[in-house]
Amino acid sequence: MSAEALVLRNVRFPGGGGSAGGSAAGSLDASGQALHDVQLRDGRISAITPAGQGARLGGADSLRADSLDAAGRFLIPGLWDHHVHFTQWVIAQRRLDLAATTSAAEVLQLVRGALAADPSLGQGSAEGAGSGVVGYGFRDGLWPDLPSLSSLDEATGSVPVGLISGDLHCMWLNSALQSRLGVSTDASGLLREADSFAVMDQLQDPAALTPEIYRQTAEAAARRGVVGIVDFENADNISQWPMRTAAGVDSLRVEVSVWPDRLQSALLSGISTGDVLDEQGLVTMGPLKVISDGSLNTRTAWCWDPYPELDLMHPHSCGMQTVPMDELREVMRQARDGGISAAIHAIGDRANSAVLDAFEALAMPGVIEHAQLLSWADIPRFARLGLTASVQPEHAMDDRDVADAYWAGRTDRAFPLDALTRAGVPLRLGSDAPVSALDPWVAIAAAVSRSRDGREPWHPEQRLDPATALAAATRGGTGGVSHQVSEGAVADLALVESDPLAGADPSGSGLREMGVSATLLGGRLTHDGIS
Template sequence: MLLRNVRPPGSRQLQDLLVSGGGVAAIRPAGQLSGAEAQESCDAEGRTVLPGLWDHHVHFTQWVIQQQRLDLSGADSADETLRLVASAAAQLSASQRLTGFGFRDGLWHQPPTLAALDAATGEVPTVLVSADLHCMWINSAAQRQFGAATDATGLLRETESFAVLQRLDAAAELTTADYRRAADVAAARGVVGVVDFENDDNTALWPQRVAAGVDALRVEVSTWPDTLERVIDRGLKTGDGLDSQGLITMGPLKVIVDGSLNTRTAWCWDPYPGLAADHPHRCGVEAVPIEELTRLLQRANGAGIGAAVHAIGDRANTEVIDTFAALGMTGRVEHAQLLRVEDVARFAPLGLEASVQPEHAMDDRDVADAYWPGRTDRAFALRSLHESGARLRLGSDAPVSALDPWAQIAAAVTRSRDGRAPWHPEQSIDVATALRASTRAGLDLREGGPADLILVDADPLTATGEQLRSMEVAATMLAGRFTHWKL
């Protein structure tokens, strides 16, 4: 394939690219490749060419399932959520189940109650999953079904919530077509690869999906503590290929050390406002004891498996960074949402990557102002991390935010959405930095590299924030074949 008249970002110089054998065989000024070497030719008409984009943090099955669940993301109160749920429940019988997704109760004036949810849903088993995936609002009928028990709020948090969520996911009827459709939608936004942190048997399931035709993405798969020994017994190491097409590779061990901001379980040095001094989770939750984290990381590291550790609160980040330092190992801190100033500078010397989700800052800005007062200047501190030398990786945490790297790039650059004033604009990063953090190959394609590339209608380096967020992707190529085409 000869791609003619492409334009590198920030350049007015047109080029031709020869793609062969899944790689970039040649890059020359426009007109200097004859086309005799190519079986096909395509005129890009001056569009900007970039390396394909990666989403460095997704829960892919959760993203697929979300499309089948009642959307609660637009509800901004308990009453509005209950109206949506009551309307949906009225269409179901007690032998069916209602599952919703996307509520954010952090700023609700009226707190969730079990009584209110029961009144809205009756005997229809109902499970409402929060947008951050760290809690659920579950009615009495569903509690009986799952053998769960809540207090008067009807909320399950963290470990108890995850246990019910796993059973919900296992009962979902997902098809290969569902996965293929989600992968194709991602490819249409310029995505060539994802890091999948779904808590499942990813090393077995993803090769099966590829063999069945879900082949529009590269996938780096994770393992979790409960599957770590199984992966080690198979002799798998981070970076190992897992399928015949070369699309699936072994990734890191994922460990969750604390909760989330909206659920008020992120582990912080300072207490959450309004909680009593004797509240058991006044400063959040230590979801995995640091002694257990140390054991898990030692075990993984000794077996050649990297580590990606979820840490949102500043106490969690301190403890995780301390653990990596004590073990003398590198890895990734997932989220790194709230950081002490002194901890920002520790990432680069320790070789730690900051895997961040800029769109979460747009979702959480008001919640952060409410629950992290006086500390938000060091929340989602992208520029501070970048200027300290830390390597950034951008992701969506889909379905917490959409699997769309352009939304993450726009949020990182503008710190704004929906016309609102920028939130802590001093922590914004430039477009080039955001793009590099959203790829595996920087900004430049190179001869001999993989032909994972995209063509976009506008040069991102000169685009406005809104243009970035709505960037038109004309084509996406993975290993030399088009996975998306609009030319």
């Protein structure tokens, strides 16, 4: 269908109401809800009219417009995932899946099974660490047994094996892989934080990361109503993403980040946040990304209180800073002075306090990524400093048990989404893919229900209402009504099968499984499940 002119006929709007702009009254369907026609032209919403009551395209243009009958489906702004590691998401789906394991023994059983099923994995290669087994997704925070180098070596022999934790902050490596990469661990076989990140980068096979694989992954996101992502991959995003869109990876808008080691290059090039980086206008410059502390599952999130019963493998009793605060402020200052915003990873309450201090000292707006555990006194500071909280509600479902264990007595202020909202803090929802799935409906459902897998809601007082959650997963709308579409807005849209604002069940399963019938990017169909 043409991207220049398209009419979406017989759409409904969430909540049984009208749009933010345009006619709120229209013809009615069998249930008495208003139906509308939404006209798209040159990538924008040009008109919203009562269904069947004429077009505003006018004359011959009206005859040339393509038409798609929504048949009463609900039209919403397209969804954004505001925190993605896109290459890691691409790769994770091709690695040994360890997500369901609950012990070191289960991980070792899966690794043995993978080696037995494919003997070629043990043949090795003189070209580097690309052969062997790479697994992803284990969470060792509550394991009844401990990982060890000796047990992994016994299971794997001379085959290089590297296993990445579900939070991306830890790796379990056998001796064969350590020897190949020139690294060493203690008796646990574990690397954490910066040491782990450096090894992860070496486990990628660039030849396998083809534009086609990226295109397929982006199209899968579009099938879930996604029109844009913020990519926090630790890579040369400024150069790589324009090359991908030129090669046909064009179903998403991408806001790219820059990490400290590449900041000077970005500043010397004169790039500022918001600048368009590719010919199609899909890639824009985003923020500086800095990781200020670790993660909960790896017990490196920097907290005011110590972690209980830490063993010798975790020498930082309250977690750890991953960058000294004076260095953090300096790199943030450089970004600010060069016109680049900042998005700073902070998970523990002490890390969040320190990052808030840095933003305040620099009088710099920006985003705190994760904001998982907050001191009550820090929540209003977000709003006072004009900061946004970029949160991942599904992490609360993944981490509720480990939080109860390691943040006991403090979980009333863990993932405090409602408290942030009530304080006037803008929220953005994301996945941190591959830590959770690149699917905003999962994040929306977790935010609304605080429940998964039939369990009782975890701290239900911190649930969001559906309209707030949907708005935090989009960038559409006007006048603060960002779950609605409006005339003049960019035609980044999704047609969904049911009303995301109507009577969501307590489990959130209806939102998690939301049917998406079509997705449009600038009026161009990137997913068409109707025609």
